[in-house]
Structures are given as structure tokens and as C-alpha cells.
Amino acid sequence: MNNLKATIRDKTSTGFNNRLRAEGNIPAILYGGKNPNQNISVRKKDLQNIINTESFLSKVIELEVNGKKEKVIPREVTYHVVSDEPMHIDFLRIVTGSKIVLEIPVKFINQSESPGLKRGGVLNIVRRKIELDCPADKIPDELIIDLKGTDIGTSLKISQVKLPENVLPTIRDRDFVIATVAAPTIIKEPEKPAEGEAVEGADAEGATATGDAATEGEKSKEAEASKKDEKGKDSPGDKKGAADKKQPEKKPPEKK
Numbered sequence: 001m002n003n004l005k006a007t008i009r010d011k012t013s014t015g016f017n018n019r020l021r022a023e024g025n026i027p028a029i030l031y032g033g034k035n036p037n038q039n040i041s042v043r044k045k046d047l048q049n050i051i052n053t054e055s056f057l058s059k060v061i062e063l064e065v066n067g068k069k070e071k072v073i074p075r076e077v078t079y080h081v082v083s084d085e086p087m088h089i090d091f092l093r094i095v096t097g098s099k100i101v102l103e104i105p106v107k108f109i110n111q112s113e114s115p116g117l118k119r120g121g122v123l124n125i126v127r128r129k130i131e132l133d134c135p136a137d138k139i140p141d142e143l144i145i146d147l148k149g150t151d152i153g154t155s156l157k158i159s160q161v162k163l164p165e166n167v168l169p170t171i172r173d174r175d176f177v178i179a180t181v182a183a184p185t186i187i188k189e190p191e192k193p194a195e196g197e198a199v200e201g202a203d204a205e206g207a208t209a210t211g212d213a214a215t216e217g218e219k220s221k222e223a224e225a226s227k228k229d230e231k232g233k234d235s236p237g238d239k240k241g242a243a244d245k246k247q248p249e250k251k252p253p254e255k256k
Contacts, residue, residue, distance in 0.1 A: 002050055002059065002060075002061045002062070003061070003062045003064070004042060004046055004047070004061050004062070004063050004064070005042070005043070005046065005063075005064045005065075006028065006030070006040040006041065006042045006063055006064065006065045007025075007040060007041050007042075007065075008038065008039070008040055008065065008066060009027060009039040009040055009041050012027075012039055017088075020041050021085075021087070024043060024044050024045065025041040025042065025043060025044065026041060026042050026043075026044050026047070026086050026087070026088065026089055027039075027040075027041050027087070027088050027089075028040050028041060028042055028088065028089040028090070028091060029088075029089075029090055029091065030063070030065065030070075030072065030091045030093065031090070031091070031092060031093065032092045032093035032094075032095065033093040033095045034095075035093065038065065040065060040091075042089070044086065047086070051077070051086060054105045054128075054129075055104075055105050055141055055142055056074055056077075057073075057074050057075065057076075057077070057102075057103070058073070058102045058103060058104050058105070058139065058141070059073065059074065059141065060072075060073055060094065060139055061073065061074065061091075063091060070093055070094075071093070071094040071136075072091040072092060072093055072094060073091070073092050073094060073100070073102070073139070074089055074090070074091055074092075075090045075091070075092045076089070076090040077089050077090075094136040094137070094139075095136055096136060096137060097135075097136070098135075098136045099133055099134060099135055099136065100133075100134055100136055100139070101131060101132070101133050101134075101170060102131070102132055102134055102139060103129040103130070103131050103132075104129060104130055104131075104132050104134075104139075104140055104141075104142060104143055105128060105129050105142050105143070106125075106127065106128055106129065106130060106142065106143045106145060106178060106179075107142045107143065107144055107145070108123065108125075108145050108147055108179070109144060109145070109146055109147065110146050110147050110148040111123065111147050113147065113148040113149070114147040114148065114149070114150045114151075114181065115149070115150070115151050116150055116151040116152040116153070116154060116181040117147070117150075117181065119152065120184040121151075121152040121181045121182060121183060121184060122181070122182045122183075122184055122185070123147070123179060123180075123181060123182075124179060124180045124181075124182045125178075125179045126177050126178055126179055126180070127176070127177075127178045127179070130143055130158065130161075130169060130178070131169065131170045131171070132163070132167055132168065132169055132170065133167070133168050133169075133170055134164075134166075134167045135166050135167070138164045138165065138166060138167060140163075140164055140167065143161050143163075144161075144162075145160070145161060145178065145179065147181075150181050151181065152181055152182070152183050153180075153181065153182075153183075154180065154181045155177050155179075155180050156177065156178050156179045156180065156181075157175045157176065157177055157178060158171075158175060158176055158178060159175045161178070
């Protein structure tokens with residue numbers, strides 16, 4: 001059990017609380033039971049080892065206020081939206097004989113002795129915390145789940161967890177699953193082509209394109225040459241006509 005000292009806060013104004021925080025304190029309130037609520041503050045350095053743990057909101061703390069010790073449990077922590085520093089804490093008095101509903105963290109042990117995990121299986125955690133209805137004097141710090149001997153396909157349910165006497169889960173209508181040992185999931189990525197193959201393919205395409213362009217150029221040149229030849233040649237009919245024009249016309253003999 002953790003021990004913590006607290007100081008009474010005479011003022012509750014925003015300016016006074018900010019001054020407390022600047023001095024390394026956290027404003028808090030103590031409530032519950034038959035005693036009146038008390039405005040208190042605690043030293044931030046005294047909480048450093050437990051405030052960031054997963055079980056802080058279910059951990060029983062012995063709080064000393066003006067020399068009087070009480071068992072309390074943190075119920076809510078308010079954090080700064082930017083710095084994420086604790087700004088305020090609510091502490092609930094634990095009254096003997098009463099019951100309290102808490103979320104208790106789950107701890108898994110002996111993972112190295114699980115045949116399913118050794119063969120590449122995956123621990124699929126469904127619930128990291130279990131909500132329990134607990135007597136005030138029997139609040140467990142954590143729930144232990146032993147993975148020894150578990151194989152792929154094993155489901156770990158609430159019925160397999162040993163709970164303290166009179167401690168019951170708030171969900172009682174079914175034997176809910178806390179975790180499973182699942183088969184490994186492998187995602188195979190498509191193979192990428194080698195860089196050399198890509199370059200060779202590109203060269204081949206380039207060579208083909210160049211060859212096609214050269215062939216088209218040669219065909220164009222041949223067509224132009226053929227047209228010139230056709231223009232340069234005269235047809236046989238044209239030659240005969242030219243020869244007829246050159247010969248002088250014969251006149252008929254004159255009559256005497």
C-alpha cells in the first residue's frame with residue numbers, strides 16, 4: 001500500500017490553485033463516507049511513481065491529512081490539455097463494509113511458456129481492464145492470467161481468472177473473453193521487378209521505336225524519289241507529238 005501526505009487547502013480560487021501548482025503541488029478533494037468533503041493538496045513528486053501507472057485509479061492509498069490516516073482510492077485525475085500535467089485529483093474514502101465498482105488492469109504472465117506463441121501465434125487482448133464489483137477491503141491491484149500451456153486457438157475467459165472472495169465482474173450474464181491466442185497473420189507483398197530487367201525492357205522499346213522511325217523515313221524518301229522520276233520522264237505520246245511539230249508541212253505542186 002502506498003502512503004501519501006496531504007495538506008488542507010483553505011482557499012479554492014483559481015489564482016490560489018495556480019500558485020499551488022507552480023510550487024509543485026496538485027489541488028485535490030477528499031470525499032465519501034460520513035465525513036464532510038475536504039479540499040486538500042498533495043505533492044506532485046510524491047505521486048510520480050504511481051500516477052502514470054495503469055492501476056493508479058484502482059490502487060488503495062493510505063492518505064494522511066493533519067495526522068489522521070484514511071484509506072482512499074483515486075477516482076479521477078484531470079490533466080492539462082497541452083502539457084498533460086495533472087491539474088486535479090479526486091480521492092474517495094474507503095468505508096469498511098461498503099462495495100465499490102472499479103476497473104482492474106489485467107496482467108499476462110508466462111508468455112515464454114505458451115506453445116502457441118512459440119510457434120508464431122499472437123496474443124490478441126480483447127480487454128485490458130475488467131470492471132469488478134469489490135468489497136472496499138478486498139480490492140485487487142491486478143488480475144493475473146497465466147499463458148502457460150496455451151496453444152493457437154485458445155480463448156481465455158473470465159471464468160478462468162481466480163478472483164478474490166466476494167469480488168464479482170459487473171458482466172454476469174455471459175462468460176466473456178479476455179484474450180485469445182490467434183494464428184499468425186502474414187501479408188505477402190507483390191515482388192518488384194529487378195532494376196536491370198526494367199532498364200533492358202526500356203532499351204528494347206527505345207530501339208524498336210528508333211527502328212520504326214528509320215523505316216518510315218526511308219519509305220518517305222523512296223516515295224519522293226519515285227515522284228521525281230515520274231515527273232522527269234515524258235510519255236511516248238508526248239515525244240511523237242513534238243516530232244510532228246518539228247517537220248515542215250508539204251505544199252501541193254503548182255499547176256502550170
